[in-house]
Amino acid sequence: MELQVYGYKCRKCGQLHYPFRMVCKKCKANEPHGFDPVPLPKKGKLLTYTDLSTLPADFNVAQLTLGIVELENGIRVTGQVRIPKPKTGMAVRINIETVRSSEFGKNLGMVFTAA
Amino acid sequence: MRNVYVVGVGITSFSRLEFPISEIAAYPAMMALQDAGNPKIDHLYVSNMGGGRVNGQTALASAVVDTLSLTPIGAETIENGPASGSSAIKTGFMAVASGLCDTVMVAGAERMREVNNLEATDFVATLTHPLAEYIYGVTLPSLAGMFTRLYMEKYGVTSRHLAMVAVKNHANAMLNPFAHLHQPITIEGILDSPEALTNNPIVADPLRFFDMCPVSDGGACVILACEEVARKVKRPLVRLAGVGQATDTHCVHERENPTDLLAVRGAAAQAMKMAGIKPSDVSVAELHDAFTILEIAESEEVGFFKKGEGHLALERGETALGGKIPINPSGGLKGKGHPVGATGIGQAHEIVTQLRGEAKKRQVKNAKIGLTTNFGGFGNNVVSLVFKRED
Ligand SMILES: [Zn+2]
Numbered sequence: 294m295e296l297q298v299y300g301y302k303c304r305k306c307g308q309l310h311y312p313f314r315m316v317c318k319k320c321k322a323n324e325p326h327g328f329d330p331v332p333l334p335k336k337g338k339l340l341t342y343t344d345l346s347t348l349p350a351d352f353n354v355a356q357l358t359l360g361i362v363e364l365e366n367g368i369r370v371t372g373q374v375r376i377p378k379p380k381t382g383m384a385v386r387i388n389i390e391t392v393r394s395s396e397f398g399k400n401l402g403m404v405f406t407a408a
Numbered sequence: 409m410r411n412v413y414v415v416g417v418g419i420t421s422f423s424r425l426e427f428p429i430s431e432i433a434a435y436p437a438m439m440a441l442q443d444a445g446n447p448k449i450d451h452l453y454v455s456n457m458g459g460g461r462v463n464g465q466t467a468l469a470s471a472v473v474d475t476l477s478l479t480p481i482g483a484e485t486i487e488n489g490p491a492s493g494s495s496a497i498k499t500g501f502m503a504v505a506s507g508l509c510d511t512v513m514v515a516g517a518e519r520m521r522e523v524n525n526l527e528a529t530d531f532v533a534t535l536t537h538p539l540a541e542y543i544y545g546v547t548l549p550s551l552a553g554m555f556t557r558l559y560m561e562k563y564g565v566t567s568r569h570l571a572m573v574a575v576k577n578h579a580n581a582m583l584n585p586f587a588h589l590h591q592p593i594t595i596e597g598i599l600d601s602p603e604a605l606t607n608n609p610i611v612a613d614p615l616r617f618f619d620m621c622p623v624s625d626g627g628a629c630v631i632l633a634c635e636e637v638a639r640k641v642k643r644p645l646v647r648l649a650g651v652g653q654a655t656d657t658h659c660v661h662e663r664e665n666p667t668d669l670l671a672v673r674g675a676a677a678q679a680m681k682m683a684g685i686k687p688s689d690v691s692v693a694e695l696h697d698a699f700t701i702l703e704i705a706e707s708e709e710v711g712f713f714k715k716g717e718g719h720l721a722l723e724r725g726e727t728a729l730g731g732k733i734p735i736n737p738s739g740g741l742k743g744k745g746h747p748v749g750a751t752g753i754g755q756a757h758e759i760v761t762q763l764r765g766e767a768k769k770r771q772v773k774n775a776k777i778g779l780t781t782n783f784g785g786f787g788n789n790v791v792s793l794v795f796k797r798e799d
Binding site: 311312340341342343344345346347348349350352357359360361369370371372373381392393400402403 | 525526527529530533537539540541543544545546547549550553554555556557558561609610611612613614615659660661662666
């Protein structure tokens with residue numbers, strides 16, 4: 294089964310959100326369970342990034358590249374960038390992998406690679 | 409609403425302080441009490457972000473009120489990330505303005521150097537979105553790095569402009585005995601020389617080591633009072649004339665225009681509106697330069713310069729001591745230091761000192777109106793204050 298990250302679509306007005314929120318930012322609908330999960334696209338473009346050299350202690354790497362991607366449907370997401378020489382505006386693919394692990398478990402999240 | 413005045417201020421050095429967090433809050437509070445001639449305090453507000461997590465001290469205000477032998481007055485701890493200090497001042501303002509209290513003490517403290525730098529950075533990073541940011545390794549420096557890249561591409565800001573902010577604020581900090589960094593730096597040393605990459609390594613590209621504020625311990629205090637009390641205190645009269653606050657999306661990626669800091673714009677506009685002033689009336693400002701890029705961006709958002717032109721004003725020297733609108737004469741977070749929960753009160757301390765004409769070598773001439781901007785999160789919760797000299 295392919296892993297998937299979901300956006301949250303307002304049942305009243307159709308506005309898509311990521312990450313989850315309780316009240317729609319557009320129409321302010323505030324019914325409980327007012328959002329339908331919708332799979333997010335796996336393609337987008339890199340808006341910005343940074344090569345980070347001071348990482349929290351549970352990362353066992355010297356450097357990590359983080360970035361913000363605008364997906365094909367206009368939703369933006371933050372994730373890890375695994376591209377040797379990234380450029381803003383470049384096309385990327387979204388992969389779901391382990392992004393952080395500690396003695397308490399693993400977090401799955403988005404890793405961007407060149408499309 | 410009643411007018412609210414600052415009748416006393418106090419501060420510690422911002423550096424490494426080997427004292428319990430309650431004493432780091434209480435020491436500047438004692439200084440402020442003396443400064444104000446020991447008025448009777450009705451309520452105490454203590455700002456702090458990490459006592460519970462970093463120092464194992466929750467409910468800090470309960471400890472501080474007793475350390476100061478102020479029991480049984482009301483006391484509470486106020487946490488609003490790195491804007492905790494200004495939020496506590498806002499709370500004190502509301503208490504006096506409403507008539508609930510005549511005199512309140514607002515003390516802030518942080519002790520971050522009890523842990524190593526990586527742990528301190530991780531502690532601050534817990535203010536980011538837990539699932540959409542934090543799990544990836546997002547820290548405040550990384551958000552600032554991504555913001556800087558966009559700012560450079562869009563407005564032509566360069567590493568040289570960022571270094572100019574650092575050089576200016578380190579020079580100002582040299583004139584401030586309470587500042588964390590007493591280390592003069594030059595563009596040559598941190599940017600142009602063969603050793604620059606060693607002296608000033610890249611941390612969150614394009615941001616380098618000297619684009620980041622230090623991790624500091626420190627405390628600061630202001631005492632606020634109504635006019636009747638303030639008139640009896642034999643100190644220059646400074647009014648807290650404007651208070652503004654605005655918020656923005658928790659995730660930075662959700663902002664429509666990622667180079668805008670709308671909460672800074674909103675908070676400063678509200679504070680200036682309440683004070684009945686416009687940006688050109690401000691004689692001195694303390695802005696939240698946790699990263700050099702933020703001083704440039706905030707100088708635009710508060711209205712001193714047009715969007716995208718802050719770096720040009722910096723080039724012209726307009727933000728230096730002696731310039732048209734001196735920014736961060738204290739050294740700012742960059743040079744003076746950033747004990748997160750105390751930072752906003754530290755900014756207020758500097759502005760009051762400037763408006764009283766007591767800033768000595770770093771005194772801004774004829775300072776009559778001062779503005780602070782205190783940035784919680786990466787611009788998602790911002791408090792701005794306007795102070796006016798009134799006698
Ligand atoms: Zn809706």
